[in-house]
Amino acid sequence: MAARRQSLRKKQQELVRRLRQQGRTWPEVARHIQSDYRVNPRVAMRLAHGWSQRQVAEQWNQRWPAEPKTDKQVSYWEQWPAATGHAPSVDVLARLSELYQCAVADLVADIGDHRDADTAHRARVDSDELAALAASDSRHQRLAELAEHTQRMDVTDIARTAREWSLRLGAEVDLRSFFLKVSAGLSLAASLPEDESAIPEAPTPGIPDYTGIWHSRYLYYSNKREAEFAGEHYIVLRQTGTSLRGQSLPHTTGSRLELDLTIDGAVVGGHWSERTSPSGYYRGALYQGTLQMLISPMRSDMAGKWVGFGKNFRINTGEWEIVWVDHASSARKVREYHLRV
Numbered sequence: 001m002a003a004r005r006q007s008l009r010k011k012q013q014e015l016v017r018r019l020r021q022q023g024r025t026w027p028e029v030a031r032h033i034q035s036d037y038r039v040n041p042r043v044a045m046r047l048a049h050g051w052s053q054r055q056v057a058e059q060w061n062q063r064w065p066a067e068p069k070t071d072k073q074v075s076y077w078e079q080w081p082a083a084t085g086h087a088p089s090v091d092v093l094a095r096l097s098e099l100y101q102c103a104v105a106d107l108v109a110d111i112g113d114h115r116d117a118d119t120a121h122r123a124r125v126d127s128d129e130l131a132a133l134a135a136s137d138s139r140h141q142r143l144a145e146l147a148e149h150t151q152r153m154d155v156t157d158i159a160r161t162a163r164e165w166s167l168r169l170g171a172e173v174d175l176r177s178f179f180l181k182v183s184a185g186l187s188l189a190a191s192l193p194e195d196e197s198a199i200p201e202a203p204t205p206g207i208p209d210y211t212g213i214w215h216s217r218y219l220y221y222s223n224k225r226e227a228e229f230a231g232e233h234y235i236v237l238r239q240t241g242t243s244l245r246g247q248s249l250p251h252t253t254g255s256r257l258e259l260d261l262t263i264d265g266a267v268v269g270g271h272w273s274e275r276t277s278p279s280g281y282y283r284g285a286l287y288q289g290t291l292q293m294l295i296s297p298m299r300s301d302m303a304g305k306w307v308g309f310g311k312n313f314r315i316n317t318g319e320w321e322i323v324w325v326d327h328a329s330s331a332r333k334v335r336e337y338h339l340r341v
Contacts, residue, residue, distance in 0.1 A: 012033065012037070012047055013050055015029075015033065016033075016047075016050065025102075026048055026049070026100060026101050026102050027045075027102045027106040030047075030048045030102070031044070033047050033048055040078065040110045041106060041107055041108070042077060042078045042096070042107050042108075043078050045096075045100045045102060045106065046074075046078070048100075049100060052071070053071040053075050054071040056074045057071045057073070057074055060099065063095075063098075073086075077092065090104075093108065119156075120160070207241070207242060207263065208299055209239055210237050210239050210263070210324075211237055211239045212236070212237060212325070212328065213234060213235070213236055213237075213249075213325045213328070213333065214234070214235050214236075214237055214246075214322045214323060214324055214325055215232070215233075215235075215322070215323045215325050216231075216233045216257065216320070216322045217230055217231070217320070217321050217322075217323075218230070218231050218306055218318055218319065218321070219231075219318045219320075220316065220318045221316070225281075231255070231274070233248040233249070233251060233255070233257045234248065234325070234340050235247060235248045235257060235322070236249065236329055236334060237259075239263075242264070243260075243261070243262055243263075244259065244261040244268065244270075245258075245259065245260055246260075247259075249337050249340075250339055251277075251339070251341060252339050252341065253277035253279070253280055254277050254278050254279065254284075255275065255276055257272070257273075257274045258273050259272050260272075261291065266295045267292070267293070267294060267295070268291075268292075268293045268302055268304075269290070269291060269293070270290070270291060271289075272288060272289060272291045272306060272308075273286065273287070273288035274287050288308065288309075289306055289307050289308025289309060290306070290307050291304065291305075291306045291307075291320060292305055293305075293322070300323065300324045301321065302321070302322045303319075303321045303322075304320055305317055305319060306318055306319075
């Protein structure tokens with residue numbers, strides 16, 4: 001048993017020697033010991049200095065002979081907050097921190113830390129952790145850990161972390177413009193299909209940019225119900241050169257519409273598909289077809305016809321109009337049109 005204790009002490013001493021040679025402070029050394037040997041910070045700080053409980057008492061008595069202490073008292077302080085221990089007073093903790101060359105907080109780091117309830121503290125910690133992950137040597141590991149860490153945060157924590165970064169940047173950056181651009185880019189990334197190989201490029205010079213929020217309305221006739229109906233969606237159009245991809249925003253019925261179009265001067269044409277409302281008349285059926293439209297001279301609306309396949313091998317057609325609503329496609333602006341129809 002004695003030999004085992006001696007071997008353990010030797011390992012601890014080697015750890016302390018190596019860490020001190022690296023320029024680590026006593027609290028940093030103690031945290032390593034606390035983690036490796038599963039002891040509380042008061043024991044870890046003593047072991048970092050290589051002292052026994054009796055040696056701590058001797059060091060104390062040399063400095064403050066008018067208030068002598070015994071190794072038994074040191075043991076009680078180290079056992080606290082267990083029932084077998086005694087809580088050290090603030091004066092005792094202050095003197096121990098002087099002996100160990102650390103802060104009082106380093107000795108009670110295992111006792112009730114409620115700073116996570118402070119949203120500002122959480123934002124600062126998240127900011128520091130994300131910055132550390134971003135500086136990781138491995139690009140793959142860095143991206144994976146950044147994603148995992150961010151997934152654990154809720155939206156408000158992400159917002160507070162971004163604000164913490166902005167406070168550190170100071171007045172050198174137009175923060176509103178910066179955040180709006182980042183949010184627009186992330187919103188765009190979220191809307192891309194999983195097999196998209198790259199973020200769309202900026203619109204080709206000389207071709208108008210139709211990126212933004214539009215209101216889509218098409219007409220269709222139901223033979224079974226013998227009536228004409230309208231399908232409405234708010235959609236986000238995103239442009240890459242002469243290509244336009246459209247995706248509907250959340251609909252009150254759960255219907256989802258997608259457009260894959262090409263611009264040719266004042267003509268827009270391509271493919272459309274719609275997954276109908278899962279609880280509606282068509283029970284979540286998938287319909288698709290082609291679309292041909294003309295862009296108005298003011299470029300604020302497009303109108304034309306759709307063609308699609310119906311039941312019983314019939315080809316159906318109807319009017320379709322898309323009207324511009326807003327150039328902005330930031331996440332905040334897009335959310336304003338969720339569930340509007």
